[in-house]
Amino acid sequence: xxxxxxxxxxxxxxxxxxxxxxxxxxxxxxxxxxxxxxxxxxxxxxxxxxxxxxxxxxxxxxxxxxxxxxxxxxxxxxxxxxxxxxxxxxxxxxxxxxxxxxxxxxxxxxxxxxxxxxxxxxxxxxxxxxxxxxxxxxxxxxxxxxxxxxxxxxxxxxxxxxxxxxxxxxxxxxxxxxxxxxxxxxxxxxxxxxxxxxxxxxxxxxxxxxxxxxxxxxxxxxxxxxxxxxxxxxxxxxxxxxxxxxxxxxxxxxxxxxxxxxxxxxxxxxxxxxxxxxxxxxxxxxxxxxxxxxxxxxxxxxxxxxxxxxxxxxxxxxxxxxxxxxxxxxxxxxxxxxxxxxxxxxxxxxxxxxxxxxxxxxxxxxxxxxxxxxxxxxxxxxxx
Ligand SMILES: *Cc1c(COP(=O)(O)O)cnc(C)c1O
Numbered sequence: 275x276x277x278x279x280x281x282x283x284x285x286x287x288x289x290x291x292x293x294x295x296x297x298x299x300x301x302x303x304x305x306x307x308x309x310x311x312x313x314x315x316x317x318x319x320x321x322x323x324x325x326x327x328x329x330x331x332x333x334x335x336x337x338x339x340x341x342x343x344x345x346x347x348x349x350x351x352x353x354x355x356x357x358x359x360x361x362x363x364x365x366x367x368x369x370x371x372x373x374x375x376x377x378x379x380x381x382x383x384x385x386x387x388x389x390x391x392x393x394x395x396x397x398x399x400x401x402x403x404x405x406x407x408x409x410x411x412x413x414x415x416x417x418x419x420x421x422x423x424x425x426x427x428x429x430x431x432x433x434x435x436x437x438x439x440x441x442x443x444x445x446x447x448x449x450x451x452x453x454x455x456x457x458x459x460x461x462x463x464x465x466x467x468x469x470x471x472x473x474x475x476x477x478x479x480x481x482x483x484x485x486x487x488x489x490x491x492x493x494x495x496x497x498x499x500x501x502x503x504x505x506x507x508x509x510x511x512x513x514x515x516x517x518x519x520x521x522x523x524x525x526x527x528x529x530x531x532x533x534x535x536x537x538x539x540x541x542x543x544x545x546x547x548x549x550x551x552x553x554x555x556x557x558x559x560x561x562x563x564x565x566x567x568x569x570x571x572x573x574x575x576x577x578x579x580x581x582x583x584x585x586x587x588x589x590x591x592x593x594x595x596x597x598x599x600x601x602x603x604x605x606x607x608x609x610x611x612x613x614x615x616x617x618x619x620x621x622x623x624x625x626x627x628x629x630x631x632x633x634x635x636x637x638x639x640x641x642x643x644x645x646x647x648x649x650x651x652x653x654x655x656x657x658x
Pocket of ligand 1: 334479480482497498499
């Protein structure tokens, strides 16, 4: 059965991104590919084997359900790490499968120790510490009790990591806050050192930190958005622009394209309203094409009368409101448009391109949001 649209993932773009990012990363520093949010909308089952083909052996997810999907999709016994949600009742299965996870509060720590005791298998934990993000992480005041528990339960715990997350390394406005976090992290690390509690890996960096704050890279970097070919923000790109070689000013390549096809075309008379309500009245005799994607597929209603797509190598505009399952676009000035023609919603067609950035700006979303809202059931396939 054909779907109303499909997503293509470019293998060569991924390889180029990885190559560019690796130039910045010491070979001894492990890359963990962040695949939360269904691999930023790209599809976990697509991205895990593709990353493994390119040497990646560590993946990070938000939750345990995603971690199990990575575990199933892996063909190389890659390590899987849960950075967020995990119910205590799922701990046993996660520990049995050798999946590691962040621990940021005593309840989870105690439950992990209990589960590990019962199974006779060590729980692989990453101790997350509060440095200034103020969402999750053990407080400085917790350190003695925490150290005591870690020390007392070495038979049940494998200390895989000591970690934290930065509160907006992608924006210079947060510079002071991030600097303070780095300082706080170092202080905590030093304190654990003084207690002779060692962790296998010290890790703090996301994409933006990796690109802008070299000292945050340590033993492992957790790369999300940049691996998918997006600068975390325009600022991050500007910051790095000067140092990029003349012949490669655009080293991060988007992996994703989103395509559909024309469902039907229709002639509309001047003065007719197009679609629901009266948001668009034809200013001349027009031909419109209907495309079978709408807000139900992640194409925001805010793109009503705003969005652009590519047909026959030309940029054409959405006319009228975005509905649940379709949009109408103005193809009056295109020759020989017909049912079945390819429509590019995100990506390239001939020499034209609709970038996610332009698309998400007009719908006031950031890249991260638009990508992860792409429905899971749109078929995805890898292309060269
Ligand atoms: C999402 C996330 C990352 C990756 O962030 P990017 O900006 O996409 O590179 C790293 N660490 C944690 C804890 C995260 O939640």
